Amino acid sequence: MNGSASAHLPYNNLLSAVAVSSAPLTDNPADRRGKMGTAELSATLMLASVLGLLYLVSGRTVRSQDVTSSRFVCNAIPPGAEPGCGYGPTGNRVQSSSPVEDELRNTIIQLRETILQQMETIVSQQGTIKELNSKLARCEAAADDMAQGKSRGQGSRRKEYGKNTMGDLPRDPTETIDQLGKTMQTLKGRLENLEQSLRLPSTNSSAGGASALTPLPQELRELLRQRLGALETQLLQKVAELEEEKSQLYNETAAHRQRTESALNSLMERITELEKSNNAFKSPEDFKVSLPLRTNYLYGRIKKSLPEMYAFTVCMWLKSSASPGIGTPFSYGVPGQANEIVLIEWGNNPIELLVNDKVAQLPLSVSDGRWHHICITWTTRDGFWEAYQDGERLGTGDNLAPWHPIKPGGVIILGQEQDIVGGRFDATQAFVGELSQFNMWDRVLRPVDIMGLANCSAYMPGNVVPWIDANVEVFGGASKAALEICEDRAFDS
Secondary structure (H helix, E strand, O other): OOHHHHHHHHHHHHHHHHHHHOOOOOOOHHHHHHHHHHHHHHHHHHHHHHHHHHHHHHHHHHHHHHHHOOOOOOOOOOOOOOOOOOEOOOOOEOOOOOHHHHHHHHHHHHHHHHHHHHHHHHHHHHHHHHHHHHHHHHHHHHHHHHHHHHHHHOOOOOOOOOOOOOOOOOOOHHHHHHHHHHHHHHHHHHHHHHHHHOOOEEEEHHHOOEEEEOOOOHHHHHHHHHHHHHHHHHHHHHHHHHHHHHHHHHHHHHHHHHHHHHHHHHHHHHHHHHHHOOOOOOOOOOEEEEEOOOOOOOEEEEOOOOOOEOEEEEEEEEEOOOOOOOEEEEEEEEOOEEEEEEEEEOOOOOOEEEEOOEEEEOOOOOOOOOOEEEEEEEEOOOOEEEEEEOOEEEEEEOOOOOOOOEOOOOEEEEOOOOOEOOEOOOHHHEOOEEEEEEEEEOOOOOHHHHHHHHOOOOOOOOOOEOOOHHHEEEEOOOEEEEOOHHHHHHHHO
């Protein structure tokens, strides 16, 4: 063997050792245990080959220095430095000028990293092999126990898992709950019977034929317990759903009953008022009140009073040509406050709305001798108000007696302003003209509803004060006359 071949022999042996050590381990735990010795031996041979190669490289470097130089220079190697690599007097690494040495040095570094990785892989795979062996042992033991249990209980374990034990539920919630309770009791009884039937007698020959009951296997008992728990959960969910349905149905029924009773009561009141009304008018609401003179004794009076309210809408038809000012179309006074609600146009002042004696000026103009439909809305929230004329909203405002509730038990007067409740009228504030369809609600009407009333496309009497003949009294020469307001308004137009 020549020198070149012998020089490359450790390198070839090293590559062979790397190939052997990098071979993948088999997935079979038994094969892994058999090849562990081979892998460790390969790693040992690999380390020896690396050390030999380092030795050859070191020797070759020294020989090249003998040829080119007549003396040796010894330098200190820094801690942790690789042997065989040249360093200068200052400890700095001297780069080799030979490409072969650089290639060998890189190969050695790569081989060392490969060896370290293979050693880490071997250690990891050793732990995996131990864990797999432990699991395999447990699985084998469990399989033996299962085989023995099946041989004892073969032919006796039979359960209808797919059967619907809940049954068909009745529609009535009370009957459903009772039926579910009975079903639960039946399931518990079936479980007890199943446990008793699965206790197999075993013959003890030494005891002369005496038999002992073998308890159910733990797995089967656990399975039955889980099944029963699932059925109990379904039962409780079904009961909760039925209770909720029952509660919702009861609430809906109560609300529907209340709405029906309210509608029936309103209908009965309407029928009673129609029966008591004056037959001179075609319909109880088709009339007007005429107040032709500005005096303190002509007025009309609404028989109904107002409840406590936190909002209201009042609408009416007006026809007046009085000057200056049309006067007071209506006023509502209560004990302690005669100006609880007042609509007035006095002298040359604009029309004003008073709530609890607080004033807001309205941008309305109705003194042209024609029929006009006006609506006023108010709410105690921030004292917000709106003013409509002939279905169109002409003005809004707020801070008019905010958070003040309208007091109940007062008197509504048509055509006069009250200085005391129900009296002490001032002729200069009296209304001169005709009015009709005076209705009042305890809420704020929508603009679309007000427009329907103004263009005669809808009829909606007030829920607090409706305009009905039997509900209006006249005094002092005021009169009531038949009127179909929509026809009369069309005639005026």
